Amino acid sequence: MKRTLQSLMLGSCLALTQGCAATSNSFTFTADLPPDFAYVASVYYVPAKGQTCTVPRADNRVPQFNREWRTEYKPDAQIEIRRTRKGCELVIDYVELEINATYGKDWGDLGREYARVSVREELPEAFKGTFNAAGEGEFSGQCQWLFRTSGGLRRLVKILDCKKTDASGELLKTRPFAAYTLDELPGKTVKMKIKLADEERPYMKDTWVKVSGGWKRCMGESFEDQDAFCFGNYKDFSTFRMPGGRICTIYPGCTEDKELTP
Incomplete structure (x- = not known):
């Protein structure tokens, strides 16, 4: 009778979403991202501490x-912890987060960066993530678009650069990152919050x-010059082709309403 009662209590606890975090074998990962952003989460597991097996x-x-x-x-992603x-007991080691952002309609109009959530048996307090009373933990970052031209048509392409931000919003040198211990994750929610730089x-x-309205592209030695460094020449500029085909002289404040020739 005692064993049956314990089994019923355990079953009831597993069915609840609050008050039974110790019986949960998963946590929720979620993200607050800018428009046209999405993440892919890849979860990696290793043998638990004390295990001598390999898989x-x-x-x-x-x-x-x-x-x-x-x-x-x-x-939202529900991630298994153990x-x-x-026959080998595995525990989560880290979650690799691929941050994808689109800036045009073509398949290749895409910027990509990475973030990570690491999980360890123990962590120094300075590196250990925290949770609020509702069981929610959060880490933040800021992404910025970096633009350049590419190819013989000087097509404008963008590179995504993301950095971790601290509690005050200051940019750090590392990519967005958080770390938690195995025993604090069950039943919790971890959120990655990313903002996009204004410029x-x-x-x-x-x-x-x-210049007024944005940036002008230096001509370089010629239109075919792929690097096209200014080298002190701030008078000779070139056109460039926007994603979608529009030809412009200023980015992002393009005012041309028809195609130009280089």
């Missing part, structure tokens, strides 16, 4: 969330010149 990669496949992010994106493969900037120095 081949074929039997320890990496679960992915939002793999088809262009068509089936969901901000699992067993081939974009050139990817390479001395290739664009700041």
Whole structure:
């Protein structure tokens, strides 16, 4: 009778979402991202502490969330903390977060960066993530678009650069990152909060010149010059082709309403 009562209590606890975090074997990962952003989460597992077993990669496949992010994106992912493969007890090691952002309609009009959530048995307090009374933990970052031209048509392309921000919003040198211990994760929610910088900037120095309305692209030695550094020439500029085909002389404040020739 005692064993039956304990089983009933355990079953009831598993069915609840609050007050039974110790019985949960998962946590929720979610993200607050700018428009046209999405993440892909890849979860990696290693043998638990004290285990001497190993599991081949074929039997320890990496679960992915939002793999088809262009068509089936969901901000919430329920991530398993412990699992067993081939009789070997595994625990989560880290979650690799691929941050994807689109800036045009073509398949390649895409910027990509990475973030990570690491999980350890123990962590120094300075590196340990925290949770509020509702069981929610959060880490933040800021992404910025860096623009350049590419190819013989000088097509404008963008590179995504993301950095971690501290509690005061100051940019740090590392990518967005958080770390938690195994025993604090069950039943909790971890959120990655990313904001987009208000302004974009050139990817390479001395290739664009700041003017009213945006930036002008230095001509370089000729239109065919792929690097086209200014080298002190701030009078000769070139056109460039926007995603979608529009030809402009200033980015982002393009005022041309018809195609130009280089």
